Amino acid sequence: MWLTDTSHADVGHVPAERATPAPPAPRVFSVGDIAGLRPRRRRGDGGEVPGPDVDLVDSLDRDTFGVVAAWLRDKPSAATRQTRLQVLAAFLRWLDTLELPLLQVTEDELLAYRDAAATGTLTVGVRTPGKPLGPATVAKQRNILSSFYDYARRRKVLTHNPALDVRPPAVSRDGTTEALTVAEQYQVRAGIITLADERPVAAAAVALLAGIGTRIGALPALTVGDIRTAREADGSRHTTVAFRNKGGKTERLPVPSLAAELLQALRAHRPAIALLFAREDGRPVDRWWVSTAITQAAIAGGIPKERARALHPHMLRATVLTQLLEEGVPADRVKDIAMHTSVDTTLRYDRRRTSLTRHPLYELEDKYEDRGEAQDQAIP
Secondary structure, eight states, X not given: OOBOOOTTGGGTOXXXXXXXXXXXXXXXXXXXXXXXXXXXXXXXXXXXXXXXXXXXXXXXXXXXXXXXXXXXXXXXXXXXXXXXXXXXXXXXXXXXXXXOOGGGOOHHHHHHHHHHHHHTOOOSSSSSTTOOOOXXXXXXXXXXXXXXXXXXXXXXXXXXXXXXXXXXXXXXXXXXXXXOOHHHHHHHHHHHHHHTTTOHHHHHHHHHHHHHOOOGGGTTTOBGXXXXXXXXXXXXXXXXXEEEOTTSOEEEEEOOHHHHHXXXXXXXXXXXXXXXXXXXXXXXXXXXXXXXXXXXXXXXXXXXXXXXXXXXXXXXHHHHHHXXXXXXXXXXXXXXXXXXXXXXXXXXXXXXXXXXXXXXXXXXHHHHHHHHHHHHHXXX
Protein backbone atom coordinates (compact mmCIF):
# COMPACT_ATOMS: atom_id res chain seq x y z
CA MET A 1 0.00 0.00 0.00
CA TRP A 2 1.30 3.44 -0.89
CA LEU A 3 1.20 6.41 1.47
CA THR A 4 0.32 9.88 0.26
CA ASP A 5 3.09 12.41 -0.27
CA THR A 6 3.00 14.56 2.86
CA SER A 7 5.49 17.20 1.71
CA HIS A 8 2.74 19.52 0.52
CA ALA A 9 0.23 19.34 3.37
CA ASP A 10 -0.32 23.10 3.29
CA VAL A 11 -1.88 22.94 -0.18
CA GLY A 12 -4.40 20.24 0.47
CA HIS A 13 -2.49 17.00 1.09
CA VAL A 14 -3.23 14.90 4.16
CA PRO A 15 -0.84 15.63 7.08
CA ALA A 16 1.70 12.93 7.95
CA GLU A 17 0.02 12.14 11.24
CA ARG A 18 -3.19 11.30 9.35
CA ALA A 19 -1.68 9.17 6.59
CA THR A 20 -4.31 7.64 4.33
CA PRO A 21 -4.28 5.15 1.47
CA ALA A 22 -2.51 6.46 -1.60
CA PRO A 23 -4.19 7.31 -4.91
CA PRO A 24 -6.04 4.50 -6.65
CA ALA A 25 -3.60 2.13 -8.31
CA PRO A 26 -3.69 2.50 -12.10
CA ARG A 27 -5.51 -0.34 -13.82
CA VAL A 28 -4.07 0.69 -17.16
CA PHE A 29 -0.57 1.58 -18.31
CA SER A 30 -1.90 4.37 -20.53
CA VAL A 31 -5.14 6.36 -20.51
CA GLY A 32 -5.23 5.45 -24.19
CA ASP A 33 -6.23 1.95 -23.04
CA ILE A 34 -9.46 3.31 -21.52
CA ALA A 35 -12.51 2.78 -23.70
CA GLY A 36 -13.23 5.87 -25.78
CA LEU A 37 -9.72 7.33 -25.40
CA ARG A 38 -7.77 5.56 -28.13
CA PRO A 39 -5.01 7.99 -29.22
CA ARG A 40 -5.12 9.40 -32.74
CA ARG A 41 -1.63 9.42 -34.25
CA ARG A 42 -2.52 10.04 -37.87
CA ARG A 43 -5.64 10.74 -39.86
CA GLY A 44 -7.86 7.74 -40.38
CA ASP A 45 -6.07 5.48 -37.87
CA GLY A 46 -9.20 5.00 -35.76
CA GLY A 47 -8.01 7.18 -32.89
CA GLU A 48 -10.62 8.93 -30.78
CA VAL A 49 -8.59 11.63 -28.98
CA PRO A 50 -5.40 13.55 -29.84
CA GLY A 51 -2.30 11.44 -29.21
CA PRO A 52 -0.40 14.34 -27.53
CA ASP A 53 -3.18 14.62 -24.91
CA VAL A 54 -2.77 10.95 -24.04
CA ASP A 55 1.03 11.28 -23.91
CA LEU A 56 0.77 14.29 -21.62
CA VAL A 57 -1.34 12.44 -19.05
CA ASP A 58 0.77 9.29 -19.36
CA SER A 59 3.87 11.34 -18.47
CA LEU A 60 2.48 12.31 -15.05
CA ASP A 61 4.03 10.78 -11.94
CA ARG A 62 2.53 7.42 -10.98
CA ASP A 63 0.39 8.73 -8.11
CA THR A 64 -1.13 11.57 -10.14
CA PHE A 65 -1.61 9.32 -13.16
CA GLY A 66 -3.53 6.87 -10.97
CA VAL A 67 -5.97 9.56 -9.85
CA VAL A 68 -6.46 10.93 -13.38
CA ALA A 69 -6.97 7.49 -14.91
CA ALA A 70 -9.49 6.50 -12.24
CA TRP A 71 -11.33 9.81 -12.68
CA LEU A 72 -11.53 9.33 -16.44
CA ARG A 73 -12.85 5.80 -15.97
CA ASP A 74 -15.38 6.98 -13.39
CA LYS A 75 -17.84 7.99 -16.15
CA PRO A 76 -18.93 5.25 -18.59
CA SER A 77 -19.76 7.65 -21.43
CA ALA A 78 -17.02 7.84 -24.06
CA ALA A 79 -18.05 11.42 -24.90
CA THR A 80 -17.70 12.49 -21.26
CA ARG A 81 -14.29 10.84 -20.98
CA GLN A 82 -13.12 12.58 -24.14
CA THR A 83 -14.29 15.98 -22.90
CA ARG A 84 -12.65 15.43 -19.52
CA LEU A 85 -9.35 14.51 -21.15
CA GLN A 86 -9.47 17.52 -23.49
CA VAL A 87 -10.06 20.01 -20.65
CA LEU A 88 -7.53 18.42 -18.30
CA ALA A 89 -4.82 18.26 -20.99
CA ALA A 90 -5.29 21.97 -21.75
CA PHE A 91 -5.00 22.77 -18.03
CA LEU A 92 -1.87 20.62 -17.69
CA ARG A 93 -0.20 22.54 -20.51
CA TRP A 94 -0.89 25.79 -18.70
CA LEU A 95 0.41 24.34 -15.41
CA ASP A 96 3.63 23.32 -17.18
CA THR A 97 4.34 27.00 -17.84
CA LEU A 98 4.16 27.54 -14.07
CA GLU A 99 6.10 24.35 -13.30
CA LEU A 100 3.29 23.42 -10.92
CA PRO A 101 2.10 19.82 -10.32
CA LEU A 102 -1.57 19.06 -10.83
CA LEU A 103 -2.17 18.00 -7.21
CA GLN A 104 -0.52 21.12 -5.76
CA VAL A 105 -2.90 23.58 -7.42
CA THR A 106 -4.58 26.10 -5.14
CA GLU A 107 -7.66 28.27 -5.53
CA ASP A 108 -5.41 31.14 -6.65
CA GLU A 109 -4.11 29.22 -9.68
CA LEU A 110 -7.61 28.15 -10.66
CA LEU A 111 -8.81 31.75 -10.45
CA ALA A 112 -5.88 32.87 -12.60
CA TYR A 113 -6.63 30.17 -15.18
CA ARG A 114 -10.32 31.12 -15.29
CA ASP A 115 -9.51 34.80 -15.78
CA ALA A 116 -6.85 34.08 -18.41
CA ALA A 117 -9.31 31.99 -20.41
CA ALA A 118 -12.01 34.65 -20.16
CA THR A 119 -9.73 37.54 -21.14
CA GLY A 120 -7.85 35.83 -23.95
CA THR A 121 -4.41 35.79 -22.33
CA LEU A 122 -3.96 32.02 -22.58
CA THR A 123 -1.15 31.12 -24.97
CA VAL A 124 -1.17 27.33 -24.51
CA GLY A 125 -3.91 24.72 -24.41
CA VAL A 126 -6.26 26.70 -26.66
CA ARG A 127 -6.98 26.49 -30.37
CA THR A 128 -6.55 30.22 -30.95
CA PRO A 129 -4.06 31.81 -28.49
CA GLY A 130 -5.07 35.31 -27.45
CA LYS A 131 -8.76 34.80 -28.22
CA PRO A 132 -11.11 34.95 -25.19
CA LEU A 133 -13.16 31.84 -24.56
CA GLY A 134 -16.92 32.20 -24.19
CA PRO A 135 -18.50 32.21 -20.72
CA ALA A 136 -20.13 28.81 -21.32
CA THR A 137 -16.77 27.29 -22.29
CA VAL A 138 -14.99 28.80 -19.28
CA ALA A 139 -17.79 27.57 -17.02
CA LYS A 140 -17.46 24.07 -18.49
CA GLN A 141 -13.71 24.10 -17.86
CA ARG A 142 -14.23 25.14 -14.26
CA ASN A 143 -16.87 22.48 -13.65
CA ILE A 144 -14.75 19.69 -15.13
CA LEU A 145 -11.67 20.70 -13.15
CA SER A 146 -13.81 20.93 -10.02
CA SER A 147 -15.04 17.42 -10.78
CA PHE A 148 -11.43 16.17 -10.89
CA TYR A 149 -10.41 17.81 -7.64
CA ASP A 150 -13.59 16.69 -5.92
CA TYR A 151 -12.84 13.13 -7.06
CA ALA A 152 -9.31 13.45 -5.62
CA ARG A 153 -10.82 14.69 -2.36
CA ARG A 154 -13.30 11.83 -2.28
CA ARG A 155 -10.48 9.33 -2.77
CA LYS A 156 -8.62 11.07 0.09
CA VAL A 157 -5.74 12.21 -2.10
CA LEU A 158 -6.54 15.83 -1.19
CA THR A 159 -8.21 17.21 1.92
CA HIS A 160 -10.33 19.69 -0.02
CA ASN A 161 -11.40 20.74 -3.50
CA PRO A 162 -9.47 23.92 -4.45
CA ALA A 163 -12.01 24.71 -7.20
CA LEU A 164 -14.97 24.70 -4.83
CA ASP A 165 -15.09 28.47 -4.32
CA VAL A 166 -14.00 29.42 -7.86
CA ARG A 167 -17.15 30.86 -9.34
CA PRO A 168 -17.81 30.20 -13.01
CA PRO A 169 -18.59 33.25 -15.17
CA ALA A 170 -22.20 34.18 -15.69
CA VAL A 171 -23.64 32.48 -18.76
CA SER A 172 -26.21 34.31 -20.84
CA ARG A 173 -29.76 33.03 -20.57
CA ASP A 174 -30.09 33.42 -24.32
CA GLY A 175 -28.97 30.46 -26.39
CA THR A 176 -26.51 31.16 -29.17
CA THR A 177 -26.79 27.94 -31.18
CA GLU A 178 -28.52 28.59 -34.46
CA ALA A 179 -31.63 26.58 -35.30
CA LEU A 180 -32.32 25.30 -38.80
CA THR A 181 -34.89 27.12 -40.90
CA VAL A 182 -38.10 25.31 -41.82
CA ALA A 183 -36.84 24.90 -45.40
CA GLU A 184 -33.56 23.39 -44.17
CA GLN A 185 -35.44 20.96 -41.96
CA TYR A 186 -37.35 19.65 -44.96
CA GLN A 187 -34.12 19.40 -46.95
CA VAL A 188 -32.36 17.45 -44.19
CA ARG A 189 -35.31 15.09 -43.98
CA ALA A 190 -35.18 14.50 -47.74
CA GLY A 191 -31.42 13.96 -47.49
CA ILE A 192 -31.87 11.38 -44.73
CA ILE A 193 -34.14 9.35 -47.00
CA THR A 194 -31.57 9.52 -49.82
CA LEU A 195 -28.65 8.71 -47.50
CA ALA A 196 -30.45 5.65 -46.10
CA ASP A 197 -29.84 3.71 -49.33
CA GLU A 198 -26.06 3.80 -49.01
CA ARG A 199 -25.44 4.56 -45.30
CA PRO A 200 -28.38 3.29 -43.26
CA VAL A 201 -26.58 3.65 -39.92
CA ALA A 202 -25.63 7.27 -40.62
CA ALA A 203 -29.14 8.07 -41.86
CA ALA A 204 -30.71 6.59 -38.72
CA ALA A 205 -28.36 8.59 -36.46
CA VAL A 206 -29.20 11.88 -38.18
CA ALA A 207 -32.92 11.05 -38.17
CA LEU A 208 -32.85 10.38 -34.43
CA LEU A 209 -31.06 13.66 -33.69
CA ALA A 210 -33.38 15.62 -35.97
CA GLY A 211 -36.45 13.87 -34.55
CA ILE A 212 -35.98 14.13 -30.79
CA GLY A 213 -33.07 16.55 -30.28
CA THR A 214 -31.03 14.35 -27.98
CA ARG A 215 -27.45 15.12 -26.99
CA ILE A 216 -24.79 13.88 -29.40
CA GLY A 217 -22.95 12.26 -26.47
CA ALA A 218 -25.85 9.87 -25.92
CA LEU A 219 -25.61 8.19 -29.33
CA PRO A 220 -22.37 6.17 -28.97
CA ALA A 221 -23.66 4.32 -25.89
CA LEU A 222 -27.03 3.29 -27.33
CA THR A 223 -27.57 -0.43 -27.83
CA VAL A 224 -30.06 -2.39 -29.89
CA GLY A 225 -31.89 -3.20 -26.65
CA ASP A 226 -32.51 0.50 -26.01
CA ILE A 227 -34.95 0.50 -28.96
CA ARG A 228 -38.30 -1.06 -28.10
CA THR A 229 -41.85 -1.20 -29.38
CA ALA A 230 -44.51 -0.08 -26.91
CA ARG A 231 -48.27 -0.57 -27.07
CA GLU A 232 -50.80 1.73 -25.46
CA ALA A 233 -54.30 0.98 -24.21
CA ASP A 234 -55.81 2.51 -27.35
CA GLY A 235 -54.00 -0.07 -29.47
CA SER A 236 -51.40 2.32 -30.86
CA ARG A 237 -47.80 1.14 -31.29
CA HIS A 238 -44.76 3.32 -30.70
CA THR A 239 -41.03 2.92 -31.24
CA THR A 240 -39.19 4.22 -28.16
CA VAL A 241 -35.56 4.84 -27.26
CA ALA A 242 -34.05 4.81 -23.76
CA PHE A 243 -31.39 7.28 -22.63
CA ARG A 244 -29.44 7.59 -19.38
CA ASN A 245 -29.37 11.17 -18.17
CA LYS A 246 -26.54 12.76 -16.22
CA GLY A 247 -28.01 11.58 -12.94
CA GLY A 248 -28.12 7.98 -14.13
CA LYS A 249 -31.90 7.90 -14.49
CA THR A 250 -33.33 6.24 -17.60
CA GLU A 251 -35.69 8.26 -19.75
CA ARG A 252 -37.68 6.67 -22.58
CA LEU A 253 -38.89 8.85 -25.45
CA PRO A 254 -41.10 8.09 -28.46
CA VAL A 255 -39.41 8.29 -31.85
CA PRO A 256 -41.03 10.06 -34.85
CA SER A 257 -41.95 7.92 -37.84
CA LEU A 258 -38.92 8.46 -40.13
CA ALA A 259 -36.40 7.72 -37.39
CA ALA A 260 -38.55 4.84 -36.10
CA GLU A 261 -38.55 3.13 -39.48
CA LEU A 262 -34.77 3.42 -39.85
CA LEU A 263 -34.10 2.30 -36.26
CA GLN A 264 -36.36 -0.73 -36.55
CA ALA A 265 -34.38 -1.77 -39.61
CA LEU A 266 -31.11 -1.40 -37.69
CA ARG A 267 -32.22 -3.57 -34.78
CA ALA A 268 -33.51 -6.43 -36.93
CA HIS A 269 -31.78 -9.77 -36.20
CA ARG A 270 -29.17 -8.20 -33.92
CA PRO A 271 -28.45 -8.99 -30.24
CA ALA A 272 -29.74 -6.53 -27.63
CA ILE A 273 -26.22 -5.77 -26.34
CA ALA A 274 -24.88 -4.76 -29.77
CA LEU A 275 -24.09 -1.09 -30.35
CA LEU A 276 -26.93 0.56 -32.23
CA PHE A 277 -24.62 2.99 -34.03
CA ALA A 278 -21.23 1.57 -34.93
CA ARG A 279 -18.65 2.05 -37.64
CA GLU A 280 -17.93 -0.66 -40.17
CA ASP A 281 -15.07 -1.95 -37.98
CA GLY A 282 -17.39 -2.18 -34.96
CA ARG A 283 -16.06 0.84 -33.06
CA PRO A 284 -18.56 3.32 -31.56
CA VAL A 285 -19.36 6.44 -33.54
CA ASP A 286 -18.20 9.83 -32.30
CA ARG A 287 -19.04 13.51 -32.76
CA TRP A 288 -16.99 13.82 -35.96
CA TRP A 289 -18.62 10.75 -37.53
CA VAL A 290 -22.08 12.13 -36.77
CA SER A 291 -21.15 15.61 -38.03
CA THR A 292 -20.02 14.07 -41.31
CA ALA A 293 -23.31 12.18 -41.57
CA ILE A 294 -25.26 15.41 -41.03
CA THR A 295 -23.26 17.15 -43.75
CA GLN A 296 -23.87 14.29 -46.17
CA ALA A 297 -27.61 14.28 -45.45
CA ALA A 298 -27.79 18.05 -45.87
CA ILE A 299 -26.00 17.97 -49.22
CA ALA A 300 -28.14 15.04 -50.41
CA GLY A 301 -31.20 17.12 -49.55
CA GLY A 302 -30.09 20.10 -51.61
CA ILE A 303 -28.49 22.37 -48.99
CA PRO A 304 -25.44 24.18 -50.47
CA LYS A 305 -22.13 22.54 -49.53
CA GLU A 306 -20.75 25.54 -47.63
CA ARG A 307 -23.86 25.73 -45.46
CA ALA A 308 -24.04 21.93 -45.09
CA ARG A 309 -20.48 21.80 -43.75
CA ALA A 310 -21.40 24.42 -41.13
CA LEU A 311 -24.15 22.24 -39.64
CA HIS A 312 -23.34 20.35 -36.46
CA PRO A 313 -25.20 18.01 -34.07
CA HIS A 314 -26.15 20.64 -31.51
CA MET A 315 -27.95 22.64 -34.20
CA LEU A 316 -30.38 19.74 -34.63
CA ARG A 317 -30.95 19.65 -30.86
CA ALA A 318 -31.47 23.42 -30.76
CA THR A 319 -33.96 23.16 -33.63
CA VAL A 320 -36.13 20.56 -31.87
CA LEU A 321 -36.15 22.34 -28.51
CA THR A 322 -36.84 25.73 -30.10
CA GLN A 323 -39.77 24.34 -32.07
CA LEU A 324 -41.29 22.64 -29.03
CA LEU A 325 -41.23 25.90 -27.08
CA GLU A 326 -42.60 27.89 -30.03
CA GLU A 327 -45.47 25.40 -30.29
CA GLY A 328 -46.40 26.27 -26.73
CA VAL A 329 -45.18 23.09 -25.02
CA PRO A 330 -44.60 23.98 -21.33
CA ALA A 331 -40.96 24.58 -20.46
CA ASP A 332 -41.05 21.92 -17.73
CA ARG A 333 -42.15 19.33 -20.29
CA VAL A 334 -39.45 20.40 -22.75
CA LYS A 335 -36.95 20.19 -19.89
CA ASP A 336 -37.84 16.53 -19.39
CA ILE A 337 -37.53 15.80 -23.11
CA ALA A 338 -34.15 17.56 -23.25
CA MET A 339 -33.05 15.88 -19.99
CA HIS A 340 -31.88 19.21 -18.61
CA THR A 341 -31.26 19.49 -14.88
CA SER A 342 -32.60 23.04 -14.76
CA VAL A 343 -35.46 24.71 -16.60
CA ASP A 344 -33.21 27.78 -16.95
CA THR A 345 -31.13 25.80 -19.43
CA THR A 346 -34.27 24.89 -21.36
CA LEU A 347 -35.37 28.51 -21.55
CA ARG A 348 -32.16 29.40 -23.40
CA TYR A 349 -33.83 27.83 -26.43
CA ASP A 350 -36.96 29.96 -26.15
CA ARG A 351 -36.37 32.39 -29.02
CA ARG A 352 -39.70 34.10 -28.31
CA ARG A 353 -38.04 35.99 -25.48
CA THR A 354 -35.43 37.55 -27.77
CA SER A 355 -37.31 37.77 -31.07
CA LEU A 356 -37.84 41.38 -32.12
CA THR A 357 -40.54 40.29 -34.57
CA ARG A 358 -42.60 38.92 -31.68
CA HIS A 359 -41.73 41.65 -29.20
CA PRO A 360 -44.68 42.41 -26.87
CA LEU A 361 -44.39 46.12 -27.67
CA TYR A 362 -45.54 45.33 -31.21
CA GLU A 363 -48.46 43.37 -29.78
CA LEU A 364 -49.37 46.37 -27.66
CA GLU A 365 -49.29 48.60 -30.72
CA ASP A 366 -51.54 46.16 -32.60
CA LYS A 367 -54.06 46.28 -29.74
CA TYR A 368 -54.13 50.08 -29.85
CA GLU A 369 -54.77 49.99 -33.60
CA ASP A 370 -57.53 47.40 -33.19
CA ARG A 371 -59.19 49.51 -30.51
CA GLY A 372 -58.90 52.60 -32.68
CA GLU A 373 -60.56 50.88 -35.63
CA ALA A 374 -63.33 49.59 -33.39
CA GLN A 375 -63.93 53.08 -32.00
CA ASP A 376 -64.03 54.60 -35.52
CA GLN A 377 -66.62 52.07 -36.56
CA ALA A 378 -68.73 52.86 -33.47
CA ILE A 379 -68.87 56.59 -34.28
CA PRO A 380 -72.02 57.32 -36.35
